[in-house]
Every structure is written in C-alpha cells, then in structure tokens.
Amino acid sequence: MSATASLAAPFQSMGRYALLMAQATRALPEVNVYRKNLFIEMVRTGIESAPIIALAAGFSGAVTTVQTAYQLVSPLIPNTIIGSIVAPSMILELGAVVTGFILAGRVGARIAAELGTMRVTEQIDALEAMGLNSIGYLILPRVLAGVIMVPVLYVLACFVGIGGGILVAHLGGFLPAAEFVEGARAFFKPFDPVFGAIKATVFGFAITSIACYKGYFTRGGAEGVGLSTTQAAVTSCVYILIADLALALLLL
C-alpha cells in the first residue's frame, strides 16, 4: 500500500462507517418490518448480558468499597465517606464503563462474527438479491437494541454495584448499611444518573455500530471473520475511553 493510500485509509473507513449509519437511519421508517429482529436483539444484548453485567458491577462496587475504606477511613474522617465515594463512582463512571467494556467483548464480538460470517458465506448478498434491505434487516435492529438496552444494563449495574458495596461494607465491618446510604445520599446530584445514562447510550451506539461496521464489511474467509471480531472488540473499547473523556469534559 502506498503512503497516500495508508494516509487515506482511516478517512475512507470513517466515510464508509458514516454512510452505513446514514443508510441504517434511512431504514428507520421501516423499523416495524424489522421489529421481530429488534426484540430478538434486545433479548440477546440486554437480558442475556444481565448476569455477567450484574456480577462485574457487584464486584466493582465491593472492591471500590474495600479500597476506599483502606485509603480514607481514619479517626478524622467520617465512615460515611465510603458511601459518598462508592455511589457516585458507580453512577458517574464504573456503572457505564464496566457495562461498556463487557458488552464490547460479549455483544460487539458476537455481532461482528455473525455479520462477518454472513458476509463471507454470501448470506448478506442473498438478502439483497431477494430485494430485502440488508442494512435495515441486520444493522438497524442491532444498533437500536444497543441504544435501548445498554442504559437499562447501566441502571442494573449501578444498583448491583452500590448493593455490592453496601453488602461488603456491612459484612466487612467497615460501616453499617444505613451509614453507607446516608453517605451516598449526602453527595447525590440528580444530574449524575442522567449523565451516566447518556454515557451508556453513547457506549451502546458505539459498541453495536462499530461491530456492525466491522462485520458487514468483512473480507476473506474464517481469518477475515476472526480479524473483524477482534477489531470490533478492541475498537469499541478505544471509542468507549475516548467518549468517556469527551462526555466528561463536555457535560460535567
């Protein structure tokens, strides 16, 4: 590949991604046709991911509690500080980011592998040849499911994460549950969960749209599918980090 082609490649990639999303948006009026796929994807992205999200969030909340207690609790600082740190950490950062990273691996990789396999076995060509809008049929439901279900999973992650923190604080003898909650409420701002939900929505879009893009434009055989799957997971994680910082700078 020439130097010019190498320089142009990322811009071509971004252009193709933007065009794909524009075509998916144009299929929105037909979403009723694809509603069965939308419900299937909502279950696969949302319901089936709930146990692993709950597990990861619960442990994140518990570990944050133990580490906060280890670092901050002293005779000069009230114990309620643990709740004041753990709850906003889950709501502002960990709830959305933990959910995003897990879904980048679990959902992003699955979507890229599915669409990639469909591409290399001509199943996508078969859909188009029948006269079906393959982007509307395959991509729109997956991206919509991500945008709808990731905020729901974020809420679950926050509840389970804070719950895990309360449980460990209580069982570990750091502070009683009531004091944890008192600390959490003391510094609660109503905008915090709104900010977390906005982040989760953006992450949901990034994970599913990047995975769809990588899968839809897969080339080659099994190796191409493997490459798309890896790229989908890694690229989604990078974009989650970038979006996390950008949204914090923009909205906080």
Next chain:
Amino acid sequence: MIQAENISKSFGGKPVLHDISLTINDGEVLAIIGRSGSGKSVFMKHLIGLIEPTDGRVLIDGVDIHTLSYNELRKVRQQFGVLFQGGALFDSMNSFDNVAFPLRTFTSMTEAEIKREVLNCLSMVELPDVGPKLTSELSGGMQKRVALARAISLKPRYILYDEPTSGLDPETSNTIDELIKSLDRQLDATSIVVTHDMHSVLSIADRVAFLHIGKLQWVGSVDEIHAAEDPLLTDFVKANEYQIGNPDSVKRL
C-alpha cells in the same frame, strides 16, 4: 429481457470485466462459461445490481437499473431468484424457515399457505422431508437444492444460478441439471447459469456466452459450440470434456 451494455468493472484499479454487451432473451437458458477468475460471477452480480459497473449499464425491460432508487431496485430484485455458489442458506434457520423466509417477508400469505407453498417448493427440488433439518445437517448437494427451493419460492421471472454444480459429484450434478430443466419448464422463467461445467451446459443451455479474462469471447447457441473456431473456447471445451471423460465429444472437436 435483460440487456448488459458495455459493462466494464475494475476493483481497486484492477480491471475484471471489459466492455461486455450481452442480451438475455425472455424464456431462454443462457449459460455463462469460462475459467475460474474470468469474471462470470462478477458479471452475474451486475445483472441484479449487487455490483455497480465502472462503465456501462444493465437494462431490465428497458429500464437502466443503476438509475433506480434503492427501493425501486429492491422491487426489481424481487423478480429474481438467485442460487449462490455456496447456497447462502441462513444458518440460523432450519430448511423450512429458509424457504419460507421470502414468503414471510414479501407476501401476506397465512402460515398455512406458507407451509403449503414451502412443501411444494421442497417437493420440486425432491427434498420434501428436510424442512425441520438445520442447514448444517444437509450435504452440499442438498443445501444447493434447498437454496434452489428458496430461490423459486416467489416464482421469479429470472433465475440466476452461480456454479450450481461446483463441488458436487457427477450424480448430484446431473440431478441439479435435471432440476434446472424441470424448473425452467414449470416456472417458464429466464435462466442464467454461471458455470465451468460443460456437461451441464450441453445438458441445460439454449445459448452460451464464453468469458475469457473479463472479455466476452464468444456467444452462440449450444449447437454452434462444437463448430466454433475460437481457439480459446475450443481449448476450454476440450479441457472440460477430457475431464468428464467424453471421448466422442473430444474427437468431434
């Protein structure tokens, strides 16, 4: 009627098709033959707008399909049934659902009507009992026949076959050839068969188009093929007939 006018196609600056003009008349079976990599499948995909030409145009009933909006093009595509090289069956569905898919998507038929129609299509390809089987449980030949049942489920005007007999044993290839002939009669469709299997060509085609390195080298009726003087075509046919072990045909050449 399908007309391809001066079709050229390049991928990344590399030419694949050069100035191909070809008319496919209603009701005929046209075989597009040529060596692997000669551009047969790429040309076929141009006919339904799956690939856009670098130059030239494709007219269906006089309408240039590349001037149509995407939604108009989708309506045109609904007149086609396509059998892809690997079958392209949806592996998340069983055989019945694969064949039912176009009916559920594009018609307002009831489930009872769909069931009847699917069984009818599966019977036409002589596989009435495979409905509940996953596509991965079927042999290569059976997958192609189920894919053919799916391709004909909407009773298309045009049926495109991309290497329908590649990778199949001679007996299964003969079965597929017989199916193509019988479907052509039953559906009164126009068929375009991309293949490098001369045995199939001689058995099913009315007319033959020979592509060589992306160029249309020769077009004629199947009866004219043995009298053709094009050395590239002669070599191709000869090599094929040696392969299928037909000494009489070789002698004729």
